Amino acid sequence: MNSLFSPLVHGGAQLPSRIVMAPMTRARAAQPGNVPTDLMAEYYAQRASAGLILTEATQISPQGQGYSFTPGIHSADQVAGWRKVTDAVHAAGGRIMLQLWHVGRMSHESFHADGLPVAPSAIAPGASVWVVDPATGKGNMLPCPVPRALATSEIPGIVQDYASAARNALEAGFDGVEIHAANGYLLDSFLRTTSNHRTDPYGGTVENRIRLALEVAEAVAAVFGPARTGIRFSPFITQRGMDDPDAPDAILTLARALNDIGLGHIHIAEADWDDAPETPMGFRVALRQAFAGHIIVAGGYDARKAQGMLTRGLVDMVAFGRPFLANPDFPQRLVGNLPLADFDPGTLFGGGAEGFTTYQPYDTLPQP
Template sequence: MTATLFQAIQLGKLRLKNRIVMPPMTRSRATQPGDTANQMMAEYYMQRCEAGLIIGEGTQISERAKGYAWTPGIYSQAQIDGWRLVTDAVHQQAGVIFAQLWHVGRVTHPDNINGAQPWSASPLKAENVKVFVDNGSQQPGFIDVVTPKQMSQKEINLVIEQFRQAALNAQQAGFDGVELHAANGYLINQFIDSESNQRTDAYGGSLSNRLRFLDEVLTALVGAIGADKVAVRLAPLTTLNGTVDAYPEQTYTAVAELLNQHKVVYMHIAEADWDDAPPMPLHFKQALRKTYAGTIIYAGKYTAASASQAIEDGLADMIAFGRPFIANPDLPSRIKHHQAWTSHDPNTLFGGNHHGLTDYPRFEHQ
């Protein structure tokens, strides 16, 4: 049954050895000060190179793009050099790795962005949302977000340029491509979704206006490094960080059409994966498949069996396994040999050292 997951697949100019994806997961281990990737992170990613594709953790494109303590950036030369440690380690193991380019918008606190006020599509606070800040210990302290400033045209233009430069920086750092983070309630998602975008200018109101920022960022990314190295992550039905759309199927089918027009190399859909989350309707997935011609990746509580079924049904081309990859560096081997999956320790997800990052055991085949 799981043989489907081990079929090779072409992704742009890249030939991937299987259809198993390690998705982006914030681990907050970047070296301080400076938010730089490091050798510990290089070891973490290198251990997981059995994946056909690795997508690096969310990586802020500027100081103001940062949402959480100890997350890595990709806007300074030191950060580029830090990521080179990671990409070199992955490539030494014949792995493929994309960088996830991240701007959190309103999902932050001034303590994380040098005292500045966060930016967003509209001056609307994300209700009941907390982020973690450096409270002087190895354990993050959680704090409420604040009301953001509505971005001006000048600020929008600046962020578009920062995304473009981040893509070039990722290329310099040795990444095989970039994934634009347009999911989970962060900045681009704040422009897309109707309830977080109350603008009355060219970036708000109609659906086409709400997609304008995404369109302009993609134009910049594709122009910088080529469509075959640009991908996008979306979360149509999640309500993470306070973003909700009134008509998600209409909105995200239109997003899929936009991605198709830009010929981005893959579309990565994060399904809502918490308990009692709404399942993504089959007809919605079929509409996305019909609309978007590139590679489609889904993530969200998949088992080996359900992942294989999604590919065989033609809804997905690849499947991402998030939490399982944290505790199972050799997850593809475990799937292939029908071995049990280790559970992750939630207390070691964010911050700390090697413990809970690089010390999960591989399965010892008898």
């Protein structure tokens, strides 16, 4: 029986446990240029005891940005900054994969010269993104505008942007990459009938709607190797105009195609707000049948729920987000059944070390 603390070989790397640090946006990249910093290297190295770290979402191109101060992987300075992160994590004995990100319509006009984010169709998501006012230095949630629909001729360029970002990630020393195709971002919006009204080869039928994600996966896997490439989905998200009952079937169809190319993992982001829909057991079983690679799940898991999924054989790894924020030694706290510290929500986005690298391991804290 697998447990959270069972080792696992993933993408050629020996993981000491099934505990994954989930990707979490922290918005602390250096400006100008959205460059990873020494502070980010310290942050990730502090959490190197995770079986696997998945980095915060990282834009593949300037067009792919939707939030202030998020890092990129498309410039030489960004690659050099990420190399400091991977070196620090590896020196601490960890393993780290970069999450590749194009936000699509989940963006703001201030990030685009023409004021228009891109999407499969010109449909606003009815959502907001975190944008820092350059005059005040303060961030606020601002509404996303109506995007412009990508021309068919532009799509091969976006696939190449993903491939280029993967090459940069390889140069930066990452152990693998994960393609972000969840939460209403570009690839996810192509999958869904609510956001994709195209009539070209990238819209309409399920085979057409999964086409872009499959092309991206093939391009990225050609760089890193399929075993070191993963992808993230959120089948049952209802926010951001994503409430599409056809999405789970589209994702299962795509999973079968990704299985054929030997992709290393599928990561399911489960909604974790109070009234969120449950992920049906039937979907979990169907995904396991469709995909022979590793399956990661994330979203409001505790140790007991995580172990239950592992025991049933429905998942191979479980990703934890918020617990890793205030508990850099989270795996050790699980092993020892030690109390978890709470994080300060006021320090989630932007700022410096406070609420980022200032949380301490349990064994360094004053004991009663």
